Amino acid sequence: MAQPITVSIERAVDPARITEATAWVQAGIQLANKHPGFLGSGWVRAGDDSWTWHMLYRFTDESTLTAWEGSPERQWWLSTGRDFATESRVERRTGIEGWFDQPVGRTVEVGAPDTGSTATPPTGAVSTVPSVPPRWKQAVSIWLGFFPVNLAFSLLVLFLPWWEDVAVLWRVLITTLVLTPIMTFWVLPAVTRLIRPWLQASR
Numbered sequence: 001m002a003q004p005i006t007v008s009i010e011r012a013v014d015p016a017r018i019t020e021a022t023a024w025v026q027a028g029i030q031l032a033n034k035h036p037g038f039l040g041s042g043w044v045r046a047g048d049d050s051w052t053w054h055m056l057y058r059f060t061d062e063s064t065l066t067a068w069e070g071s072p073e074r075q076w077w078l079s080t081g082r083d084f085a086t087e088s089r090v091e092r093r094t095g096i097e098g099w100f101d102q103p104v105g106r107t108v109e110v111g112a113p114d115t116g117s118t119a120t121p122p123t124g125a126v127s128t129v130p131s132v133p134p135r136w137k138q139a140v141s142i143w144l145g146f147f148p149v150n151l152a153f154s155l156l157v158l159f160l161p162w163w164e165d166v167a168v169l170w171r172v173l174i175t176t177l178v179l180t181p182i183m184t185f186w187v188l189p190a191v192t193r194l195i196r197p198w199l200q201a202s203r
Helices: 013-031 061-068 072-080 135-157 168-194 196-198
Strands: 005-013 038-047 053-057 084-096 106-109 126-129
Touching: 005 013, 005 061, 013 038, 013 072, 053 061, 072 084, 135 168, 135 196, 168 196
Parallel strands: none
Antiparallel strands: 005 053, 005 084, 038 053, 106 126
């Protein structure tokens, strides 16, 4: 079964061209939104005068992601940002963990990107990259979503007179087939958004 793929990109962006870069990022999101399989995206700046921007987008599977990354629209979009944005790191994560951020407290030295700009980044500047929460926090997040969904489903099937006659194997199969996509596409993203401050809190 194909898994959703989340791509995390770190780019060095000239802080003197923030307005232009912001419009460029939004244009890229709008283009991606029109492609099949697009599940969402977001971006954040490391600070007001930082060169480091973190961008995230998610597709349903490898094939839809590959189609977007190789599309003429994306190639055109990338070419329009070459003067002020340089890609410095790319990470791909599949499945549930892709919805969580990168490790808290990791520092990244920001050097001068090859942007063609005359601006000079501050020497020795560092930016903090948000992080993947501890495994126990990920487990709590999944439980917070799974418990109410599983409870609602269990109460719902009580009204089906034939459910008790279904073999355990088939009950489990039906339950997982119904609840897995609900958790993956709706419940888990919503839960992680709601408790994000707690997930990103320092260990």
